[in-house]
Structures are given as structure tokens and as C-alpha cells.
Amino acid sequence: xxxxxxxxxxxxxxxxEPREAASKSLVPIRKAFDGTLIASGGYGKSDGDSAIxxxxxxxxxxxxxxxxxPDSPTRFEVNAPLNKYNRSTFCTNDPVIGxxxxxxxxxxx
Numbered sequence: 001x002x003x004x005x006x007x008x009x010x011x012x013x014x015x016x017e018p019r020e021a022a023s024k025s026l027v028p029i030r031k032a033f034d035g036t037l038i039a040s041g042g043y044g045k046s047d048g049d050s051a052i053x054x055x056x057x058x059x060x061x062x063x064x065x066x067x068x069x070p071d072s073p074t075r076f077e078v079n080a081p082l083n084k085y086n087r088s089t090f091c092t093n094d095p096v097i098g099x100x101x102x103x104x105x106x107x108x109x
Contacts, residue, residue, distance in 0.1 A: 002028075002029045002032035002033040003032040003033070005033060005035070006032065006033050006034040006035060009034045010035055010094040011036060012035050012037070012038060013029070013033050013036070013037055013038065013070050014038040014040065014061065015029060015037065015038070015040070016039075016040045016041050016061075017039060017040070017041040018041060018042075024056065024070070026039055026056060026057065027056070029099055030055070030056060030057065031036060036058045036059065036069075037049060037057045037058050037059075038057065038058065038059040038060070038061050038076040039056065039059070039060055039061065040060065040061035040062070040063055043060050043061075043062065043065075044065070045079075046060070047063045048060035051095045055075035064085045064090075065082060067085055067099060068082070068084060068085035068086070068092065068103075069082050069102065070102070070104075071104050071105050072075065074105055074107070075105050078105075078107065080105050083102045083103060086098075089101075
């Protein structure tokens with residue numbers, strides 16, 4: 001499939017793999033697809049960086065982790081700890097609990 005998508009000019013492919021990101025299950029897809037490959041599935045900063053450095057993927061997507069850390073680019077930059085996500089608050093209609101109540105990073109000025 002990845003090879004066929006390359007042949008018709010698809011620009012990117014976003015694949016979610018099992019959360020054991022170290023499984024390297026995307027290697028055959030990476031080899032077959034010429035466009036930008038976006039990988040997701042439980043990556044953190046270090047294994048996401050490694051995946052890009054090793055040409056395993058071009059971009060890494062952060063789903064659940066980003067929901068709990070909307071300031072994750074800053075957290076990654078300063079190597080700050082991440083909030084743990086609370087799955088039970090995902091996809092609720094409560095305007096206060098869930099997507100908006102994770103504590104932001106406190107950076108000393």
C-alpha cells in the first residue's frame with residue numbers, strides 16, 4: 001500500500017503503530033514510501049528524536065501526551081517533566097475537566 005501511495009504522489013502518510021514504539025514496525029513502510037512519514041504511538045521526546053535521527057520517520061505525532069502537555073514544545077526544550085494524562089477525561093463534554101485543567105510548566109524568569 002505504501003508503495004502504491006508513493007507512486008500516485010501522496011505527500012504524507014500518518015501511521016499509528018503499537019505503543020511499543022521501539023518495535024520498529026514501520027521499517028517496511030518507511031522503505032516503501034517516498035513522501036513524509038509521520039509516526040505516532042506512545043513516543044516521548046527521546047525516542048521521538050531517535051526515530052527521526054535514525055530515518056525511521058520524518059515527523060513524530062504526540063496525541064495523548066500532547067493533550068496533557070499543551071506546552072510540550074517548551075517542556076521538551078528545557079527537559080522538563082511531563083504531566084501524566086488522565087484517559088477518563090478524554091472526549092467529555094465537561095468544559096473544565098480534561099483538556100483545559102492540566103497544570104502548565106512553571107518556568108522561572
